[in-house]
Amino acid sequence: MLLDHDACYRAVAAKDARFDGQFVTAVRTTGIYCRPSCPVPPPRSRNVEFLRTAAAAQTAGYRACRRCLPDAVPGSPEWNLRADAAGRAMRLIADGVVERDGVPGLASRLGYSPRQLGRILTSEVGAGPLALARAQRAHTARILVETTPLGLADVAFAAGFGSVRQFNDTVRTVYGVPPSQLRAEAARRSRTREPGPPGALVLRLPYRSPFDPHGLLDHLSARAVDGVEAVTGGTYRRTLRLPHGPAVVALDLTARAGAVVATLRASDPRDVGPAVSRLRRLLDLDADPLAVDAVLGADAALAPLVAATPGIRLAGTVDPAETAVRTVLGQQVSVAAARTAAARLAAVHGTPLPAELRDDDGPHLLFPGPRALADADIAGPARRASSLRGLCAALADGTLALDPGRDPDGLRAELCALPGIGPWSAGYLAMRVLGDPDELLASDLAVRRGAEALGLPGDEAALTARAHAWAPWRSYAATHLWRAATSAATTTPRRSA
Known part of the structure; x- marks a missing residue:
């Protein structure tokens, strides 16, 4: 293209x-x-x-230019917008699928042959899947070389290279210098920086301005599961279940302009690349906020909200299976009740974090995975417990795949075919797991209440018709409406008092 x-x-x-x-x-x-x-x-x-x-x-x-570091930038928002094969492939490559499953594994997830997928990606983005994965490996290698004391041979294998020679050749080709010189240059630049905690990587996750960290922090704080997550001030902390082992991260959303600061402790350095990709998706850091605000701000009803909160972000997920379980727990109950139910589930079925990754006062549990819950005795209403077990069984045996490479419409259809999961849950998961930017969730009660608070139609059909002008950013509009509903709920009692 x-x-x-x-x-x-x-x-x-x-x-x-x-x-x-x-x-x-x-x-x-x-x-x-x-x-x-x-x-x-x-x-x-x-x-x-x-x-x-x-x-x-x-x-x-x-x-690559070693002055501007073109790989250390936000990703293209195009890959979140596009639901075609190229967009889905780019999201999976960023998650490390080629490193774990090879090009055949990537192609099979997308329903193509490796040759077909290569032709599509070369036509659309100018490089095939192996070249895209190689660029991803080079970026991960640079991060590890510049921010960790790992030996260069360990960096090579942690970044996904098959040999030290391949690692050296790739770094020389991409950056024009050997890995040892990259490390020396980084050491000179970092003399004035504060060191991170022992055993931790301190990473900058850049974003496009404007950026609304407080809305994300409010969202995460309201839903934080005890033992798994915590929000303190401007920092969100949580445990992570990554492809090669557990990890824990602290995300400081307000420390510096232009980037979120992530302090990551992983049990396996091979997980640095996937962790960065998932954290970026969690905070929607690859979004183009000016494009979103331009469309939504052109609507007279939404314009005051956009002006008050420029750069609104769409909260995503670092663990699609966890988000699916928590979505079912949250059906037809309040956010607080869903949070309590998830905390009980984690306390009974969760896995303790290894001692070397724990902080004294930080999260200490990994949220239970699908295999642990597929046959578990789950407290709560029998119908909900049955739905949860069915969902987890489908995830555990591979009948249902939840990953950022899914087609949104196909995922919705598969979810709705499962007992106890309806259109609201399917749409919500498309929004959170896939980052679908155009899911209004017009059936959501809070979305409709927020619309009514702004003088918009509260009826589902009428609101859906009214929202056509907000495409392709209706998920962001829904986030504005959720906040409008919360504001209306908190201000109305004060007026009556």
């Missing part, structure tokens, strides 16, 4: 950071590719080409 050369060059000439991650600038005369906001003077227009991904630039023979 071609990019508009003149439009991209205008963004580069203006050093517009809004386009970082949406394309890269490859300079023919230097053989280097940069992010659009690179601080060096812009090259002449005739000397550049614009590519969609770092992998496409690397495939074309360019190396």
Whole structure:
């Protein structure tokens, strides 16, 4: 898919950071590719080409700029918007599926042959799945080289390389220097930084401004499961169940402008890449907030909310199975009641975090996985317990796949076929698990109450019709309406008093 050369060059000439991650600038005369906001003077227009991904630039023979680090930017919001094979593949590659299952495993998840998938990705993003996974490995390797004391041989295998030689060759090709020089340069840059806790990685997770951290913190705090999650001030902490083992993370959403600071302790360094991908999805850090706000702010009813809360984000998930279980627990009950039920479930069936990952006052339980719950004695109404066991059995035996590579419509249909799961739960999971940006959830009572508080239709059909103008960002509109409902509920008693 071609990019508009003149439009991209205008963004580069203006050093517009809004386009970082949406394309890269490859300079023919230097053989280097940069992010659009690179601080060096812009090259002449005739000397550049614009590519969609770092992998496409690397495939074309360019190396990454070590000044602007074009891989250390928010991802393209396009991959959350697109439900086609290319978009779904990009989300799965970011989650490390190629490292774990190879290209055949990636292709089978998407319902294509490896050759078909290669043709699709090469046509759409300029690189095949192996090249995209290689770029992902190089990025993970750079993080480990620059932020950990791991030996370079350990870094090589932790990042997913098959050999130290392959690791060295890739780093030299992508960054133009050997790994040892990357580490030395990072050490010089970090002399003024405060060291993180022993055994922890301190990572910057960049985002596009504006960014609303307080709305995310409120959402996470209201639903935090005791023992699994905690919110203190501007920091969200939780345990993680990653492909190769458990981990714990602290996310400081308010520490610095332009990035969330993540302090990660993982039992296996191979999980750094998947952890970063999942944390970015949890906080919706790859969103394009200006595009969202432009559409929603054009509606007179939503404009005051958009102006008051620019850069609203769509809370996602780090564990789709956990979110599915908690969604069923939350059907037809309050948020507080769902939180209590999830905490009881975790206390009885959860797995204690290994001692080396624990803090004295931090989360200490891994939320129970599907296999632990498929045959468990689950407290609560019998019908809900039966639905939970059926859901977990389908997840455990692979009948139901919950991952960011699913087609939203297909996932909704499979979920609704399970006993006890209806359209609301299916839509909510499409929003949280897939990051579907266009799910209004018009049947949700709080969404309709929020709409009524703004003078919009409270009837499901009428609200759905009214919301056509908000596409493709109706999930973000629903988030605004949820907050409007909460504000109305808290202000009304004060007025009556």
